[in-house]
Amino acid sequence: MSKGRVEVGSVSKNFSLGGSKTVDILDNISFSAKANEFLSIVGPSGSGKSTLLKCMSGLLKPTSGTIAINSVDPYSLKPSHLAKMRRSEIGFIFQSYNLVPALPVFENISLPLRLSRKSIDKSVVEEMLRKMNFNAELTSFVDTLSGGEQQKVAIARVLVTHPQIIFADEPTGAVDAESKQIIFNILRKLADEGACVIMVTHDVDLAAMTDKALVLKNGQIRQTLTGSSASEILAEIERK
Ligand code: ADP
Ligand code: MG
Numbered sequence: 001m002s003k004g005r006v007e008v009g010s011v012s013k014n015f016s017l018g019g020s021k022t023v024d025i026l027d028n029i030s031f032s033a034k035a036n037e038f039l040s041i042v043g044p045s046g047s048g049k050s051t052l053l054k055c056m057s058g059l060l061k062p063t064s065g066t067i068a069i070n071s072v073d074p075y076s077l078k079p080s081h082l083a084k085m086r087r088s089e090i091g092f093i094f095q096s097y098n099l100v101p102a103l104p105v106f107e108n109i110s111l112p113l114r115l116s117r118k119s120i121d122k123s124v125v126e127e128m129l130r131k132m133n134f135n136a137e138l139t140s141f142v143d144t145l146s147g148g149e150q151q152k153v154a155i156a157r158v159l160v161t162h163p164q165i166i167f168a169d170e171p172t173g174a175v176d177a178e179s180k181q182i183i184f185n186i187l188r189k190l191a192d193e194g195a196c197v198i199m200v201t202h203d204v205d206l207a208a209m210t211d212k213a214l215v216l217k218n219g220q221i222r223q224t225l226t227g228s229s230a231s232e233i234l235a236e237i238e239r240k
Pocket of ligand 1: 015016025043044045046047048049050051052
């Protein structure tokens with residue numbers, strides 16, 4: 001898998017507060033991520049991490065600047081082509097899971113494949129969930145599950161599509177320590193096998209285990225850290 005590249009060029013994002021008032025969230029950000037790379041984005045709460053991930057993945061158009069996903073600007077595409085690109089090239093693990101509450105576990109996981117008219121074996125999904133120490137039935141409705149179990153369903157739903165580029169917004173926010181390590185190992189393995197993985201996290205221990213940690217502050221990438229310890233990353237986040 002050699003494809004899997006995201007380029008962020010001078011991206012700024014501001015939100016309208018009504019009238020002529022706007023608030024600047026991202027300020028002229030540039031960086032890129034490629035296949036085989038596991039990148040983390042850290043920063044204080046409210047610093048724009050989720051906004052950046054949405055801009056990078058074709059969910060939220062930047063106010064200015066450019067995004068290229070495998071050399072294509074997602075915001076130049078017709079909605080149907082953007083949807084297809086998102087289905088075939090991108091996996092997005094949402095902070096809020098974004099599962100369909102009225103569907104059971106298996107149907108949630110197989111939904112993206114059904115949209116692409118592909119089939120999936122129940123045993124493949126079972127095996128995937130077993131590896132994640134999933135503790136519920138495939139027939140359970142997802143709104144009856146704990147946050148941690150819902151997160152595993154959301155991750156499995158991304159894994160079954162084998163995306164080249166994976167965006168994960170706080171994928172370990174709601175899980176226990178053991179599940180956190182399992183989820184991290186899955187993302188690490190995907191990157192080692194050729195995917196481009198971009199993870200937002202507030203967990204500096206996890207960030208220290210990625211290839212590169214980008215520290216987002218005041219709308220800008222304050223630092224790009226490689227080989228830094230958790231405490232060094234934390235110091236950078238807290239530095240005035
Ligand atoms: P983080 O993920 O780092 O906690 P977010 O990207 O979610 O931060 O949000 C950054 C800032 O942008 C916050 O102050 C948030 O309130 C604001 N924000 C996010 N989305 C919107 C929106 N649609 N309209 C107005 N403000 C927003
Ligand atoms: Mg966020």
